[in-house]
Amino acid sequence: MTPVSIEFGKSLAARETSIPGLIVLDLPVHGDARGWFKENWQREKMAAAGIDLPDFGPVQNNISFNDAVGTTRGIHAEPWDKYVSVATGRIFGAWVDLRKGDTFGAVFTAELDPSTAIFVPRGVGNSYQTLEPDTAYTYLVNDHWSPEATYTFLNLADETAAIQWPIPLDDVEISAKDKSHPRLADVVPMPPKKVLITGANGQLGRALRAEFGDHPWIEYAAREDLDLTSPGLDAARRWRDYGTIINAAAYTKVDLAETPEGRRDAWSANVTAVAALARVATSNGITLVHVSSDYVFDGSKEGPYTSDDVLSPLGVYGQTKAAGDAIVSVVPRHYIVRTSWVVGDGRNFVRTMASLAERGISPKVVDDQTGRLTLASDVAARIEELLRTGAPFGVHHVTSGGTPGTWFDVAREVFRLTGHDPDRVTGVSTDEYFAAATEPVADRPRNSVLEDPRPGAPWQQRLADYLTSSGH
Structure with a gap:
């Protein structure tokens, strides 16, 4: 019954x-x-x-x-x-x-x-x-x-x-x-699942440290702390204790990637390591945050690139980043955070221009590559927001707002904001700039403008904020 x-x-x-x-x-x-x-x-x-x-x-x-x-x-x-x-x-x-x-x-x-x-x-x-x-x-x-x-x-x-x-x-x-x-x-409350942030010593890694802070469940790993290409990565952690991996580690030497040694290093860091993280994330139900680049596009499009545009990289660096995007796209829980012209805590174009201005050097800067400057701190803040709000998985473009400019425009703005004459900056084409190069030079996308449905403040304002916080 x-x-x-x-x-x-x-x-x-x-x-x-x-x-x-x-x-x-x-x-x-x-x-x-x-x-x-x-x-x-x-x-x-x-x-x-x-x-x-x-x-x-x-x-x-x-x-x-x-x-x-x-x-x-x-x-x-x-x-x-x-x-x-x-x-x-x-x-x-x-x-x-x-x-x-x-x-x-x-x-x-x-x-x-x-x-x-x-x-x-x-x-x-x-x-x-x-x-x-x-x-x-x-x-x-x-x-x-x-x-x-x-x-x-x-x-x-x-x-x-x-x-x-x-x-x-x-x-x-x-x-x-x-x-x-x-x-x-x-009772000692159960802490949240762990968050692993790789590439913790880079520009974005340091911004992520500032954004996520120091907590027992937040783990920061530099290259020497965790080898992402090691065959033993699957057993390197008790991965079921982790809820999120934010991969800020990447090979970013665009021109060196065109050399035989650089090509191997770029594929190792940007593809082999990403594939290993994707395998770990998929096997353990982990959300994988992958940081991508405008270099996955060839720059030939009229107007901003959307998150749905077909990838068409030019050089080795862009090819490895595009391959990484493709790998991460099949992870069930993933965010591909694509950004452009990132500046943060470390060596970068803005600091170089500020140093040249202060030393009385008048640089030549390319004026046929267009994009928007993006602060590493803004990328870190958006990543935190995506995770906190449970935003839809997929590709998210993250950039500053405002009218796009060229590297020449950025350099002039740096000179102006630091109290120097912006007319000291001379604009040249990309071909002219690299005409005398003796080492391999990667092709650059001329259009690096990304469409961000929720853009940040104008890049000029964020540049001013960056220079102020950097003591310039």
Whole structure:
């Protein structure tokens, strides 16, 4: 005979709870005199029904069988997501948010039978009490158990959480370990998933340091800290603990990339390393942020390049960046942040022009390459915003606003803003500038203007801000 606790005929639906990310699902259960059937987890139908549930990639299915009514387990918060349901019987479930944040300590309770399931995000404490004998409690998880993982626990009888257990805790079966867990005041909140920022010593890397700050869950890695081309990269970290990788590491020596040695180095850093990160991100459900360049375009277009334009790089550097973009585009969770003419903390065109102005040197600067200057700090801020707001995955152009200018215009503006005569700067064509070069020279896109739907302040204003902050 079919147990009376099962509710038949529900439509597939989801309900949000008072705990962010904790989602209750109603599951259709079909039954007759023979018994019942349900699709416990059906991602395609969930998506079609508009259920905003992450495709969390379960790797393990566990079942806890409980003989007696009142068996009580929990409150355990683990560093992975869980999809919980009941195969037979009925439970009273209690969930407590043990993540670091404003909702720390929030409580949600509900009864689950085979027609109900719940998605429990990482860091939310999970516990239950059986209400029927022979209850089978099942859950999918998206990581394998590990003694190295970080766990957080809460006492079932915590006075602050004040969970109203149907059966008093004094009258039920509880393990000694569960009885000894700390009260909420003594619980160390589970930190967010880690963020790894590579290329941490470069211009953008230093801007990302300033933007993301120093926290236990933020990790900065320079080349000497983590070899992205190493065959052992897959085992270099417990990658399931990471939620985001921001790859600010790149080979950017545009002209040197045209030499045999430079070509190898460029492909190694911009393609081989990116492919390795893409593999790690895909295998572990990590969001990969990849920083791209205007050099993926040939510069022949009239008007700004959009995020949908076909890539057509000219030189080796641009080819490697385009290859990196193509690789990252197939990572399920990815942001390709394409920018242009970046200046930050380090050697760059603006600082070179400011130095020449101060030393009385009058430079010749190319006047047939057009684009917009972009501050590394603005790129870092946009990356933080994309991640914080959960913006749509894909390609995002990030540049300053204002009327595009040439490198000649930028140089003149640097001279003017630093109190020097801008007429000291002479404009020349790219061909004239490199006419006497004895080493290989890469082709440059003449049009580097990127269309940013949400451009920053005009590049002239941001240049002034940059020079002021740099002490000029």
